[in-house]
Amino acid sequence: MKNTLxxxxxxxxxxxxxESRRRFLDYLLGTSAVATLGAxxxxxxxxxxxxxxxxxxxxxxxxxxxxxxxxNSGKIFKFGSKPGILVRTDSGExxxxxxxxxxxxxxxxxxxxxxxxxxxxxxxxYNLNGKNVAGPPPRPLEEFKVNTRGDEIVVSKA
Amino acid sequence: MQxxxxxRLPVSALTEMARKKEVPVHRYSIxxxxxxxxxxxxxxxxxTGILLLLYYRPSAENxxxxxQFIITEVKFGWLIRSIHSWSANLMIATLFIHLFSVFFxxxxxxPREMTWVSGVVLLFIAICFxxxxxxxxxxxxxxxxxxxxxxxxxxxxxxxHTMLRFLRGGDDVTGATLTRFFGFHVAVLPAxxxxxxxxxxxxxxxxxxxxxxxLKDQNVSKMKFIPNFLLRDLIGWILAxxxxxxxxxxFPWELGEKADPFAPAPAGIKPEWYFxxxxxxxKYLPAKILGMDGEVLGIMTFNIVALLLFIVPFVDSGPENRxxxxxxNIIGVLVLLYILVMTIIGYVT
Numbered sequence: 001m002k003n004t005l006x007x008x009x010x011x012x013x014x015x016x017x018x019e020s021r022r023r024f025l026d027y028l029l030g031t032s033a034v035a036t037l038g039a040x041x042x043x044x045x046x047x048x049x050x051x052x053x054x055x056x057x058x059x060x061x062x063x064x065x066x067x068x069x070x071x072n073s074g075k076i077f078k079f080g081s082k083p084g085i086l087v088r089t090d091s092g093e094x095x096x097x098x099x100x101x102x103x104x105x106x107x108x109x110x111x112x113x114x115x116x117x118x119x120x121x122x123x124x125x126y127n128l129n130g131k132n133v134a135g136p137p138p139r140p141l142e143e144f145k146v147n148t149r150g151d152e153i154v155v156s157k158a
Numbered sequence: 159m160q161x162x163x164x165x166r167l168p169v170s171a172l173t174e175m176a177r178k179k180e181v182p183v184h185r186y187s188i189x190x191x192x193x194x195x196x197x198x199x200x201x202x203x204x205x206t207g208i209l210l211l212l213y214y215r216p217s218a219e220n221x222x223x224x225x226q227f228i229i230t231e232v233k234f235g236w237l238i239r240s241i242h243s244w245s246a247n248l249m250i251a252t253l254f255i256h257l258f259s260v261f262f263x264x265x266x267x268x269p270r271e272m273t274w275v276s277g278v279v280l281l282f283i284a285i286c287f288x289x290x291x292x293x294x295x296x297x298x299x300x301x302x303x304x305x306x307x308x309x310x311x312x313x314x315x316x317x318x319h320t321m322l323r324f325l326r327g328g329d330d331v332t333g334a335t336l337t338r339f340f341g342f343h344v345a346v347l348p349a350x351x352x353x354x355x356x357x358x359x360x361x362x363x364x365x366x367x368x369x370x371x372x373l374k375d376q377n378v379s380k381m382k383f384i385p386n387f388l389l390r391d392l393i394g395w396i397l398a399x400x401x402x403x404x405x406x407x408x409f410p411w412e413l414g415e416k417a418d419p420f421a422p423a424p425a426g427i428k429p430e431w432y433f434x435x436x437x438x439x440x441k442y443l444p445a446k447i448l449g450m451d452g453e454v455l456g457i458m459t460f461n462i463v464a465l466l467l468f469i470v471p472f473v474d475s476g477p478e479n480r481x482x483x484x485x486x487n488i489i490g491v492l493v494l495l496y497i498l499v500m501t502i503i504g505y506v507t
Binding site: 083121 | 309334419420
């Protein structure tokens with residue numbers, strides 16, 4: 001209050017020097033508050049988001065032995081950290097797909113009765129080419145290449 | 159003694175307030191009990207939850223085994239765990255009843271808008287409690303429910319992927335997800351819930367019980383909260399304990415099989431009943447709607463409807479208006495019917 005003077009109309013105003021000094025101090029206070037807050041919040045946010053784990057670069061895997069998979073059946077195998085599904089059709093042909101449903105990521109299974117790949121979560125159906133044929137899945141399953149080496153079935157990314 | 163205490167803490171002001179508190183008596187008075195019932199069940203959750211913490215171990219290797227240990231080895235472990243599960247479900251049920259009764263009786267109207275908003279926040283907290291707690295036994299059903307549930311969060315445009323990684327603690331549902339959900343379930347959510355419950359209950363005390371607008375012109379009599387209404391509340395709570403004990407004894411909550419990230423989803427898999435109507439909707443939606451993924455559209459619609467809940471008291475404001483009241487009633491009934499029908503279909507199919 002000491003630094004205020006009456007102006008021509010009789011109201012008290014602050015001299016320009018005081019006013020600009022106050023504005024400057026307010027500005028300093030404000031920016032340091034924001035900076036402090038930022039320095040606290042930023043590490044917290046970064047801490048909460050999990051670090052990326054390098055995905056296994058495996059491009060092929062031994063999925064099963066031939067005698068483990070009878071005709072008209074399916075088997076889940078590990079492809080790196082993700083599940084894959086190996087299917088042996090009625091005609092004995094071997095097919096392999098990603099076992100992760102394209103709808104909401106449940107793990108699919110082979111249904112011998114319908115000869116389709118089926119997801120139990122929301123009743124999604126895929127045919128034996130991996131194509132989504134009924135229910136909510138929006139995209140086909142990713143298909144893998146299948147080779148046999150002796151009695152070993154090797155699945156690799158196409 | 160009384161004086162000594164009063165000087166330091168205004169106890170007599172509080173007891174005076176409690177003594178003055180009254181509850182209106184009319185044909186809809188029964189609906190006043192469901193808020194208190196929800197609170198009571200929450201207290202049961204806190205007590206049984208703390209007990210379970212004595213033995214539960216939050217890791218992918220130990221979680222399933224520790225719950226198994228609780229229900230097979232620990233004395234009354236089966237009871238405590240079953241009551242925790244049943245009480246959680248009953249709490250969601252009474253919460254829904256409370257929500258719809260407040261909605262249809264228009265108890266959210268001025269000046270109680272913030273009471274409604276804090277209640278909606280509590281509804282979402284309760285759902286988060288249910289979703290995070292469901293994973294903790296680390297069984298097959300929980301594993302897939304969490305996969306689907308977090309994937310649903312991931313479907314949300316722009317922020318979805320970040321949210322999914324934040325929830326899962328990585329790109330997949332793993333032990334990291336379990337640890338996170340445990341943290342949410344026993345620390346973050348209880349702390350937040352306590353704050354909002356305190357606010358919600360405080361607001362109810364400040365404004366008193368709402369009398370439905372349809373009864374405003376009539377002479378509504380009142381009963382004392384203490385002891386008349388409180389004793390009635392108590393009878394309800396004792397009944398609730400009885401129901402919980404009976405449910406826990408007759409239908410002990412199952413543990414199922416341990417989660418396996420390399421096993422197909424079991425046939426007949428279903429989420430908890432309060433997610434069933436959304437689950438059933440997702441089943442019916444076709445793969446593509448107007449060029450958009452069906453599930454994206456469905457999930458966004460549910461999100462928007464959930465957000466609309468917040469603005470109910472602000473849309474239905476101003477003086478009583480017959481037409482608006484009718485519209486609100488029709489919307490409320492339609493939503494309720496949709497939830498009921500879809501839940502029943504989800505249950506029987």
